[in-house]
Amino acid sequence: MSNIYLGYHFSVEPKELGSEILIAELGEKAFESFIETEAGFSAFVQKSLWTADIMNDIYILDNPEFKISYTFEEIEQVNWNEEWEKNFEAIDVDGNCHVRAPFHPKTNAEFDIIIEPKMSFGTGHHETTHMMIQHLLEINVTGMKTLDMGCGTAILAILAEMKGAQPIDAIDIDNWCYLNSIENAERNNCKHITVYEGDAALLKGKKYNLIIANINRNILLNDMQAYVDCLNPKGTILFSGFYTEDIPFIDAACTERGLTYVKKFERNNWVSLKYVN
Numbered sequence: 001m002s003n004i005y006l007g008y009h010f011s012v013e014p015k016e017l018g019s020e021i022l023i024a025e026l027g028e029k030a031f032e033s034f035i036e037t038e039a040g041f042s043a044f045v046q047k048s049l050w051t052a053d054i055m056n057d058i059y060i061l062d063n064p065e066f067k068i069s070y071t072f073e074e075i076e077q078v079n080w081n082e083e084w085e086k087n088f089e090a091i092d093v094d095g096n097c098h099v100r101a102p103f104h105p106k107t108n109a110e111f112d113i114i115i116e117p118k119m120s121f122g123t124g125h126h127e128t129t130h131m132m133i134q135h136l137l138e139i140n141v142t143g144m145k146t147l148d149m150g151c152g153t154a155i156l157a158i159l160a161e162m163k164g165a166q167p168i169d170a171i172d173i174d175n176w177c178y179l180n181s182i183e184n185a186e187r188n189n190c191k192h193i194t195v196y197e198g199d200a201a202l203l204k205g206k207k208y209n210l211i212i213a214n215i216n217r218n219i220l221l222n223d224m225q226a227y228v229d230c231l232n233p234k235g236t237i238l239f240s241g242f243y244t245e246d247i248p249f250i251d252a253a254c255t256e257r258g259l260t261y262v263k264k265f266e267r268n269n270w271v272s273l274k275y276v277n
Contacts, residue, residue: 004047005075012040013067021060093133111162115153115184128240131265131272135238141165147208150215154181158188166192173199200226209235217242228257240272
């Protein structure tokens with residue numbers, strides 16, 4: 001089988017939301033690996049699966065709210081493990097929680113989470129994941145029915161189980177995230193995590209004591225009512241995936257639905273907020 005790939009290098013503005021949408025669209029094509037870059041991300045497709053019209057019907061490219069440009073090149077013998085090692089850095093939260101790939105050395109952290117990344121983690125993900133871990137480390141989650149919404153690689157669901165939460169639902173709209181979350185839950189010997197592929201429509205009729213939502217501002221605002229509807233009395237919601245300047249919008253949406261602000265973490269203009277009802 002040929003190891004020749006075509007690499008598409010995208011510059012995306014606004015980067016976070018635009019990249020998320022574009023990756024989802026490219027994932028419906030033959031693209032199989034994505035690596036975040038300073039300007040956006042790179043996407044890779046096997047040359048044998050490439051077609052001249054592969055970029056047709058990518059709707060975000062025609063959306064005036066986003067500024068997207070790209071170049072592409074032929075790349076031979078892509079070693080994805082090497083790419084991951086170059087781009088994926090372990091996350092160390094106060095020495096108490098270590099999130100690493102199998103190729104990273106083990107530390108003495110109380111909570112040691114091992115994931116096999118299928119695409120690299122960018123700075124934004126590191127910042128938001130770091131802060132959400134900080135929140136979880138401070139909360140006694142024992143026996144809490146938990147939701148990890150927009151679970152990605154299920155890092156937060158895995159930590160919640162390690163700390164005693166159960167049962168846990170992990171949900172992501174992206175098929176790659178769904179499959180990778182299942183793999184990572186198994187890799188960390190988790191027994192109480194159920195992974196679902198879908199969106200907030202899956203929450204109808206569900207109830208949780210703890211909701212973790214690390215997504216982005218627009219999705220959080222759109223789905224806020226769904227989160228509040230499935231939060232048990234005296235429940236806790238942790239939000240992240242947005243910037244300091246987005247706080248007023250998130251706070252207004254929470255406050256008007258009866259949630260009470262508790263705490264905030266900030267890292268390099270990224271924010272994570274804690275609310276209770």
